[in-house]
Amino acid sequence: MGGVPSLLASLAAPAGARSLCYALGALIPSGWLLAYWDAPLVEDSLFWFVPTAIQQVDVGPVLAAHGALPLAVLGHGAPVPPHWGGGLPDYGHPPFWYWWLGAFLALGKTLGAVRAACIVPAVAIGLGFVALAEAHRRPWAGLAVWAIPGVLAQLLRPELDLPLLACVPWALVALHRHAWSTFGVVAGVATWTKEPGVLLVVPGVVHAIRQRQAPWQILLPLGALAAWACVHGGLAPVLHRPSSMSQFGENLLGICRFVAFDQGRIVLLLGAAGLLAAPTETSLVLAFCVFFAYVRYYATSGTLDQYTHLRYLLPAVAVFVVTTAARIRVPVAAAQLYWLHRVHLNGPEASMAGIDGAYADRAALMSVGAEAEPWVGSYLAAGVGRDWTGYPDIVVRMYQFGTTPSELAPGDLIIVSPYGEPATRLERALKVEPVSTWTVGEVQARVDRVVGKTPGRWVPAAAPQR
Helix, strand or coil: CCHHHHHHHHHHCHHHHHHHHHHHHHHHHHHHHHHCCCCCCCHHHHHHHHHHHHHHHHHCCCCCCCECCCHHHHCCCCCCCHHHCCCECCCCCCCHHHHHHHHHHCCCCCHHHHHHHHHHHHHHHHHHHHHHHHHCCCHHHHHHHHHCHHHHHHCCCCCCHHHHHHHHHHHHHHHHCCCHHHHHHHHHHHHCCCHHHHHHHHHHHHHHHHCCCCCHHHHHHHHHHHHHHHHHCCCCCCCCCCCCHHHHHHHHHHHHHHHHCHHHHHHHHHCHHHHHHCHHHHHHHHHHHHHHHHCCCCCCCCCCCCCCCHHHHHHHHHHHHHHHHCCCCCCHHHHHHHHCCCCCCCCCCCCCHHHHHHHHHHHHHHHHCCCCCCEEEHHHHCCCCCCCCCCCCCCCEEECCCCCHHHCCCCCEEEECCCCCCCHHHHCCEEEEEEEEEEECCEEEEEEEEEEECHHHCCCCCCCCC
């Protein structure tokens, strides 16, 4: 009959505390997914990753699904954004995540199936980082991964970066346990999930040198990448490379700022010196920073929807935060949650602001009524009328970068989204009156009504690069 005191005593014991950390490592991401089960899909997961998985379901498992849009992506009379003008492209990414996601979508092409597919990688992230922190004698520090705004947002974005993030801590844990074969298998799976998984070869080599060993398994990530290149006939193209060393240096500084300073991680610098005692983790952080300073950090540089793909850096951020937190007795990483819903300078992937924008868009759509046929940007149009996206099925008209003010008439409604095409270019030449504003966190979606035009104020736009 010890009751609550005996329970608290067991948790205070090392074994009890360890078990609690692992339990929370699984429960926190599961609860997060349940809390946001109906969150609409956004951006690349909406445009590319889920549609490609749906195509895998329709045509059967193939190495690279591409070509005509599946019927579930076309929708029932829904507008087709310009992104899908040529169907689904073959971007050259390995197929593991598409196969996994497709296995759930085969049971039903719904948003619920997409969320269910994310549970296992989400739990693997939580357990993996607790195990990694335990290798540094403080398993509770692994829970710091759930204080990173971008990681919490990534759980709701079923992109290739989610399963890659699930593989990284387990590969590092295998190194700490000198389980070379396990490391090779996990790193190989990571590479066939997303090509940057090959960067795990760097901490593998560093750890082998420190142990004065030369296990062949540390080269399995390179073998996995070579195998994918052979069976596919090439790798994903390298785009937007820096044109000079100064631009590379600028990219690297921007990346280091995000990894070490942004959104409150500056408090973790209190323990950053401890990274010197963790060369295996440090080598992975540096590998990701240097690699993405050269490959696609400014992935949409020079376009009208200019955002950096900050999700590419999440493995470096997570390893940095957890490893550093293990060197600090106070859980200062929790301070980062202050920035959970804050808008980030470099786009919607660094916090929940992107998901908040989707909620605001959905609320605006549902407020106008089925008969209104509002104008929406192509980012939002990609979700409307498709069961697996989380947006309502209503009739809309789509504006894009080439839309002119003459195409809108007085009385038309236009939804101004927080992300996507800038509607302000059209609104300069339109006289509008506000109808409603929908605010979630720090972002707003606005419904305006066109009441007139001022054509002389219209500024043409060039189509964005893709």
